[in-house]
Amino acid sequence: MARKLYLVLAFFYSALCLSGQPVYHPIGSASTLGSVTNSRFISSSLSNPASPFLMFDENESRDNPRGLFRFGILGPGGFGAEVGQLDSLSDELDGLESVLNDTSLTSAEAAAAQTKYNVFLKNAGEQGYIKVSTAGYVPAFPIFYKHPKFGTLAFDLILQGEGKMKVLDDDIDVVVSGGSTTLETDSSVYSKTALAAVFGVGYSKQVLRTRQGRLILGSKFNLTRMKLERSLSTIENIDNDGQFEESEAFSTNYSVDLGAIWLTQNVLYGAKVTNLNEPTYYYDTLGGGCAVKTGAALTNCNTVATFVSSNDLTHDETYVAKRQFSIEASSSFANGLWSVQSSLDLNAVVDAVDDEYQWLVVSSSYYGDLLLPGFRAGYSRNLAGTQLDYINLGFTFFDRANLDFGWSLDTVKVDGKSLPRSLFVNLGIESAF
Template identity: 35%
Template sequence: MKKTLIFTTSLLSSAVMAAMPVYQPIGSSFTLGSSVNQRALATASANPAAPFLMVNEQDDDNFRFGIIGPIGIGVEMGDISDLGDRVEEIEDIVDINYLNAISGATSQSDAIAKAKTAANNAASKVDAILDDIAEDAYVKTSISTQVPFMPIIYKTKDNGAFMLDASVSAVVRGSLISGDVTTDFTDLTDIQVTTNSSFYAQTAVDLNVGFGYSREVWKPAEDLGRLIGGVKANVHQISLGRALVALDDDNVEVEDALSDAASDDSVSSTGVGLDLGAIWVADNYHVGITLANINEPEFDGVALGQNCASSDRSCNVANGFITSGELEQKSAYTMEMQTTIEASVTSKNKSWTLAGSYDANSVKDPVGDEYQWGAVSVSYYGDSHFLPGLRAGYRQNMAGTELSYVSAGLTLLKRLNLDVAVATETVTDEDGDEVPRSAYISLGYGTAF
């Protein structure tokens, strides 16, 4: 059980390494949502029809591209305000001197019975604490970036827009799996409380290269608007890793297992996701729809609990969780199809925009968390290089954690973009201060709109 404190440290320190999960928006899209905004290049990645709108038809330059980033970093944790106190409570229970329980015993058999009762009571208390904290004891950390100069959008003379995009993203999720707590009673001098509760880590790294094409497909009349259509193929190379370390396994360091899960023990596979999109755009509004991953590509997962030696405690514990159905032996990942609708209204000069987007269904990311975003935003982008662009938004995950965020961003000199978001739910840290359960920050530099 002395691994319990190591688990707490590893769970909280896992925030120093990780990356951006799939199904998380990037850059100013975290504030603006999935609704396309011509002034914000990051929104070109959501709807395959959006790149067509990113290059102004009145401009002589047919290109638009990123320069650096955006680079996004995020952290999310469960509702674990009292995790440190509960772990200390477990340690106190485990370290109890069971010989104190036999005071007043009338015989050797009576002493043994009293000691066993005390040990069983301790095991029950530990079991109850682990069950209580296991569901919420997790930390998920992320970082992502686009390859320099991506995305690149080129609009041809016949008004077709080609897009090349490339990004690297990843995620690390550390959690606790609650298992059985038992007593190991040899004699009155050797009484131990043991558990197969374990630290469980999942990692995913995604190298994504996207190829898109969009164009105007219908224009009934000059003043009514026009229909833009688009298609995009995303080539994903995804590396998935998993590690399980029993809390009472003294032969495995949690930090080493986590590092191996992300590198040496990960499994890589490649798949292509196909996206379709359409946008109806008029002078003062637009509406759109995106069908992402319509072919639902699959990616290989990592096997746990195979070829276990009798002395390999963590491997055998993993087998137990697999047998009970709490874990899959080999967890493949399917990039599920998701439908997103979007809309916006703009001022006459296109400076002010009120926008919203909504995912019609939930999907799981590579580490099993569900996402279904709903987002609303308001933004201002002027024509002056010296007045900053401003935006503010609110988004909520309608599935999974159901976390909601308030976000804000600004654009300086039409190129430098900074966005920050914090969750509206809080947890209490070790000093008794309330901190957001999740936070996100992004910084990027791109060509002017």
């Protein structure tokens, strides 16, 4: 069973790698700094629709009446993983699969296994999941053009995806037939994946300048093409991977983001709203056409109906990208070499695989130079959903190459070893000035 689970996850991740900043996977330095505007990292343009205006040196922009271009080089991009608060999930599923396929159980052995694994399944139904995610820019993106009078145009193209596999629990029954004793359950492994290509076009402009500071406003139009998949197999039939009950659909929609930034000499305040229009994306039907199926495929199809009746699943499903409001603040000192920053989502939103996110991030950074690497460190917490706490670190080498990673403070045992429940890694090469 453990081997099969690893194969399923490998399939999920390979699919993800083939596909505004996803709420489930901060891109680039945002995994350390948070969703804050920082002209040293052009990927931070995702933090606020008004940010692209600040991705240029102001003096250089003034000296180029025809305007300036700035673009990404490679990335950033990365991956993340998260598991539920349940130790040795794969080992327990391995044991459960074995006992479900055992036709030589005694009555006492069956009763003992029923008691043991009913407890496990109840816990697995609450915390038994594995999630992987990936997100990153297509090479050369984002692309910015700033005109000294008319503002800044921004173009970005992001590939992103997430996949989550979890356990749907059902009580184990002891079945006596023809002199043999076996165990039966509809407990299943259920997965959802959401792959997306997002093309964004933004415009930002300074609309006010006083002695106290500058006001920059921005807007962004995003066109999103999503591939949404669901699949289910009973634990007993997990080896028959060609017989899973599956659905697949493509769905396209658009979203609008708005942002504002107030900037003084050393302090920045920002606010934004993403998915202003709350676009909807559609999964295909799961568990339809059971009458024409046989064997394990029929069992899996009928099992969908079982979990629909218990309100654990629905045959048809939609994903609504809910509106989210966020704020940011940062301050620089020591001639801009050091900074502190924070970002906060004001409300929680749910992603396409039903996980809830609302990020709080506090961080500090030193920018370094060509010889001395830049360094940043931060703390983040998902205020909703899992409520996991993270420690995040990042490094910049030669003013171009960025490496950021973070890990959760909560741990879980995997193969007897204590490991973080969640981690993120991002790597990329960005232009700088």
